[in-house]
Amino acid sequence: MKKMNKRGAEKIISVYWFVILFMVAGTIAYSVSIFYGNPYDVREIESNILANKIADCLSENGKLKYGLPEKFEGVFLEECNLNFNTKDEEEQYYLEIEFYNFENPEITLPFKIVEGNINLKTFSETSSSSNSIFKNEKSFYVLNEKDEELIVKIISIIRKTEKNVR
Numbered sequence: 409m410k411k412m413n414k415r416g417a418e419k420i421i422s423v424y425w426f427v428i429l430f431m432v433a434g435t436i437a438y439s440v441s442i443f444y445g446n447p448y449d450v451r452e453i454e455s456n457i458l459a460n461k462i463a464d465c466l467s468e469n470g471k472l473k474y475g476l477p478e479k480f481e482g483v484f485l486e487e488c489n490l491n492f493n494t495k496d497e498e499e500q501y502y503l504e505i506e507f508y509n510f511e512n513p514e515i516t517l518p519f520k521i522v523e524g525n526i527n528l529k530t531f532s533e534t535s536s537s538s539n540s541i542f543k544n545e546k547s548f549y550v551l552n553e554k555d556e557e558l559i560v561k562i563i564s565i566i567r568k569t570e571k572n573v574r
Contacts, residue, residue, distance in 0.1 A: 451542035451566045459546045459562045462488060462505065466560060467550045484521050492524050499525035502565040510549065510557030528565045541567045 465488035466472060484505075485492065492501045502524035528541055547561040 449542070452544070455542055455544035455564045455566050456546075458490075458501075458503070458564045458566075459544060461490070462503070462562055462564075463546070463548055463560070465489075466505070467548070470549075471551045472553065472558075485523055490523075500567045502526065502528040502563075504529065504563040506561045506563075508559040508561065510559055524565075525567075528567055529563075541565055 484490075492499055492503075503522070505521040507519060531541060543563070543565045545561065545563050547559055550558050550560055552558055
């Protein structure tokens, strides 16, 4: 009867054991770096949702819901079920809606909706680095009650760096 060499088998198993151990350690290190590595900025998504909600509130089937934009004066946030209040002392949102004549887009209609912290707009215009705020501009076409074509331009600015950038 032959005697088997057990030492050789143990050396081969220990090499595989270290390979598996390094693979598991590498996977854990990679997973942790992916999870905690880059910050996630959700302000762009929040700004797009806000602009889409405003567009849905202003228009229905390609027409202004209330006929003329002036009917939103003073009651825009309530009509659209928007709440810009936060736990912070300073407002974190700015919203501007302008109405333009379709045939001559340089002419702004006399009515403009402005809500939120006006300082965010002036900061975005004067600051060269806009990492602390996110500005989004969208526009769409709509008909008023006189079937005149209008361009609606929505500018939404969101700050919320402490809560939305992780």
